[in-house]
Amino acid sequence: MGSTFSGLSTALSALYAQRQGLDLAGQNVANANTEGYTRQRLNLASRGAPTTPAFYSTYDGPGNGVDVTDIGRLRNQFLEQRGHTEHGTNNLLTVRKTTLSQIEDIFNEPSDSGVQSQLSDFWNAWHDVANRPGDKAARSQLMQRASTLSDSINQASSSLETQWQSNRTQLTTLVAEVNTTAKAIGELNTAIRRNTQAGLPANEMADQRDLLIMKLADKVGASVKTGQDGALDVYVGGSALVRGQTVQQLQVSGATEFSQAMLDASPRQTVQVTWEGDGYPAALTSGEGAGYLEALNTLVPKAYDDGRQFVDTLLISVNTLHAAGYGSDGVTGRDLFVRAADGTVSVAITSVDQVAAADTAGSTLDGGMATKLAALGRDPAGPDAALRQLVTQLGVDAQTANRRSAIQASITTQVDASRESESGVDLDEEMTNMLAFQHAYEGAARVLTAIDQSLDTLINRTGLVGR
Amino acid sequence: MSNLRVTHKSIGIKALQNLQTNLTSLGNIQQRLSSGREISRPSDNPGGGAMTMQLSSQIRTVEQYARNASDGEGWLGTIDKALTSGLDVLNRAQELTLEGMSNGSASADGAREAIASEITTLRDHMLQVANTKYLDRPVFGGTTTSPRAFDPTSGAYLGDNNPVMRTVGDDVNVRVDANGPTVFGTGASDVFSILADIATDVVSNPTALNGHLQRLQDATATITTQVADVGARHNRIERMHQNSSDRVLSLSSSLSEVRDVDLPATIVQMQMQESAYQAALGATQKIIQPSLVSFLR
Numbered sequence: 001m002g003s004t005f006s007g008l009s010t011a012l013s014a015l016y017a018q019r020q021g022l023d024l025a026g027q028n029v030a031n032a033n034t035e036g037y038t039r040q041r042l043n044l045a046s047r048g049a050p051t052t053p054a055f056y057s058t059y060d061g062p063g064n065g066v067d068v069t070d071i072g073r074l075r076n077q078f079l080e081q082r083g084h085t086e087h088g089t090n091n092l093l094t095v096r097k098t099t100l101s102q103i104e105d106i107f108n109e110p111s112d113s114g115v116q117s118q119l120s121d122f123w124n125a126w127h128d129v130a131n132r133p134g135d136k137a138a139r140s141q142l143m144q145r146a147s148t149l150s151d152s153i154n155q156a157s158s159s160l161e162t163q164w165q166s167n168r169t170q171l172t173t174l175v176a177e178v179n180t181t182a183k184a185i186g187e188l189n190t191a192i193r194r195n196t197q198a199g200l201p202a203n204e205m206a207d208q209r210d211l212l213i214m215k216l217a218d219k220v221g222a223s224v225k226t227g228q229d230g231a232l233d234v235y236v237g238g239s240a241l242v243r244g245q246t247v248q249q250l251q252v253s254g255a256t257e258f259s260q261a262m263l264d265a266s267p268r269q270t271v272q273v274t275w276e277g278d279g280y281p282a283a284l285t286s287g288e289g290a291g292y293l294e295a296l297n298t299l300v301p302k303a304y305d306d307g308r309q310f311v312d313t314l315l316i317s318v319n320t321l322h323a324a325g326y327g328s329d330g331v332t333g334r335d336l337f338v339r340a341a342d343g344t345v346s347v348a349i350t351s352v353d354q355v356a357a358a359d360t361a362g363s364t365l366d367g368g369m370a371t372k373l374a375a376l377g378r379d380p381a382g383p384d385a386a387l388r389q390l391v392t393q394l395g396v397d398a399q400t401a402n403r404r405s406a407i408q409a410s411i412t413t414q415v416d417a418s419r420e421s422e423s424g425v426d427l428d429e430e431m432t433n434m435l436a437f438q439h440a441y442e443g444a445a446r447v448l449t450a451i452d453q454s455l456d457t458l459i460n461r462t463g464l465v466g467r
Numbered sequence: 468m469s470n471l472r473v474t475h476k477s478i479g480i481k482a483l484q485n486l487q488t489n490l491t492s493l494g495n496i497q498q499r500l501s502s503g504r505e506i507s508r509p510s511d512n513p514g515g516g517a518m519t520m521q522l523s524s525q526i527r528t529v530e531q532y533a534r535n536a537s538d539g540e541g542w543l544g545t546i547d548k549a550l551t552s553g554l555d556v557l558n559r560a561q562e563l564t565l566e567g568m569s570n571g572s573a574s575a576d577g578a579r580e581a582i583a584s585e586i587t588t589l590r591d592h593m594l595q596v597a598n599t600k601y602l603d604r605p606v607f608g609g610t611t612t613s614p615r616a617f618d619p620t621s622g623a624y625l626g627d628n629n630p631v632m633r634t635v636g637d638d639v640n641v642r643v644d645a646n647g648p649t650v651f652g653t654g655a656s657d658v659f660s661i662l663a664d665i666a667t668d669v670v671s672n673p674t675a676l677n678g679h680l681q682r683l684q685d686a687t688a689t690i691t692t693q694v695a696d697v698g699a700r701h702n703r704i705e706r707m708h709q710n711s712s713d714r715v716l717s718l719s720s721s722l723s724e725v726r727d728v729d730l731p732a733t734i735v736q737m738q739m740q741e742s743a744y745q746a747a748l749g750a751t752q753k754i755i756q757p758s759l760v761s762f763l764r
């Protein structure tokens with residue numbers, strides 16, 4: 001048989017537990033809209049009767065009340081990992097989409113003011129020179145259009161260079177943020193481990209850490225493994241960025257100038273994200289960082305290279321013909337365009353007399369070469385075709401990136417919604433829990449009153465017979 | 468599994484995503500409508516983008532062909548007029564030569580000198596014809612920089628034999644000048660020497676006129692052939708000009724078909740998208756509003 005007062009402690013344990021439940025519902029409701037908050041649940045266990053066997057005294061009563069075993073954090077680790085993957089991919093694709101769309105803006109096609117339309121103007125100027133080889137106005141118009149064309153080409157290449165530089169700056173900022181975040185995660189790991197070892201709650205710190213890890217997944221596509229005592233290890237590209245409280249740092253290395261990163265630069269340097277400790281490259285495969293690396297090492301250099309192939313076609317085809325023609329001063333062998341060592345294209349001739357419109361030496365009103373130059377515009381292997389091919393390829397790439405990014409965005413939202421439905425606070429549920437705890441509290445109080453009354457009867461009213 | 472549990476926030480996330488999708492398509496349609504372009508960047512339609520570029524550059528080229536053709540028409544028209552008036556001169560010269568050959572009317576005193584002087588004038592006129600210019604360039608002088616095709620006194624050819632060509636279509640180059648020596652003859656057999664010979668011989672050696680007349684008739688026949696040739700080329704250029712104008716129209720309509728917005732269809736699309744967006748907004752408002760809190764005492 002249990003002791004006289006054991007009922008009181010049972011009721012008391014219930015009062016404690018239910019009140020804690022009410023408090024927890026309050027905490028959940030308070031954080032319903034807190035970013036990264038994970039709903040918590042009171043884990044209760046019934047307190048059993050003493051199980052020590054005794055020879056004379058055997059206990060045959062009920063259990064001894066309720067225990068709060070712990071406060072659970074309702075987060076699905078697998079869903080979180082899926083979230084990390086999808087967030088990383090989503091950010092990679094977003095950066096790719098943005099980069100390609102910026103490159104599209106730089107080429108500015110199809111439009112009435114892009115390079116294509118300036119090319120048409122240029123060929124038509126040759127037609128005009130062919131029609132009036134002796135007219136200085138036609139020749140000077142040709143020179144103007146040639147320099148407009150070369151200006152546009154130079155502007156496009158310098159815009160690409162600017163984009164490369166700004167992407168590199170973004171990558172540097174991003175790596176600095178990643179390093180700060182990693183440090184914060186390391187500190188949280190330490191704090192959480194201490195709390196766990198001391199048996200103190202660490203749920204809110206874990207929430208904060210998960211939020212930071214998601215940020216890392218966004219930036220560099222981090223993945224997570226569970227360590228000891230509630231610590232989490234964060235891996236980037238297969239190596240540990242955070243292991244327990246040890247934190248590695250990342251750095252940006254490689255090309256600092258666009259000229260070093262061009263496809264035909266020798267030696268060609270790529271931009272890399274490396275470990276500060278041993279200098280090995282961190283193999284970023286997803287996240288914003290991987291997107292910037294792709295932009296810096298592939299997309300922008302490729303766009304530049306494609307653009308330069310178009311410029312090569314233009315320069316070679318125009319210069320070959322122009323050098324074979326004769327200017328109105330009778331001189332032959334002059335190039336129309338010249339490319340400086342830094343890739344800048346400019347018009348090489350300085351006066352209208354040097355425009356080589358003539359096919360034959362001496363006869364200065366011959367427009368034969370001008371006619372041939374004008375016909376370059378229709379050449380299926382000429383500059384126009386090269387430009388169109390460049391723009392089409394860019395369009396296909398950008399379209400693919402846009403579609404993939406749209407699909408990935410919707411997948412990511414779905415996963416986020418699933419994560420939210422797993423760990424988010426549902427007000428209806430909290431209200432229901434609140435009602436349950438409230439009623440249980442009232443019940444426990446009533447049990448206490450009943451025991452109190454029984455004891456009152458026993459102590460104050462028993463043994464008064466015949467007094 | 469995890470989808471069994473639904474929270475207000477997870478509904479909110481999904482609703483927001485749907486609203487965002489709706490709003491993005493609405494923005495896209497409005498962008499297309501306000502720009503009037505179906506393709507404003509290559510990724511909108513890579514193939515269509517390339518076609519747009521090709522069509523608009525073709526339009527510019529064909530427009531240039533039309534300008535080249537009008538220039539060529541100017542050249543050939545000028546040559547045609549010059550040669551027609553040259554033929555008149557030569558016909559008159561033939562009449563005078565015939566007159567000089569007959570002994571009757573020409574035997575009077577001073578009559579042969581008068582014929583000689585008129586023939587000389589006709590020669591000068593013929594030289595003027597041969598030095599006809601279009602836009603300051605002698606049309607019978609090839610690509611010469613000299614202001615004249617023939618020396619105004621000796622009748623010597625000052626030009627060169629390079630053709631003047633105009634591009635009036637893809638790979639269609641038409642010659643728009645006429646070569647002076649071909650039209651007017653070369654050396655001793657050129658039309659100016661013939662006329663000079665007639666002017667001399669009509670006074671001093673009328674018996675030679677018969678031979679000169681034959682030469683003059685040959686020269687006239689050559690010019691007549693050239694007139695026909697010039698006329699044929701003029702026709703060809705005119706047809707190419709017409710062709711270019713027609714092609715500009717058909718190319719522009721193809722370009723518009725590829726690049727421009729189908730207005731009615733897009734407006735209908737926009738209205739559908741607008742109602743979809745409004746419906747989504749309405750639904751979101753209904754979903755988010757109630758919770759158990761509203762129903763507890």
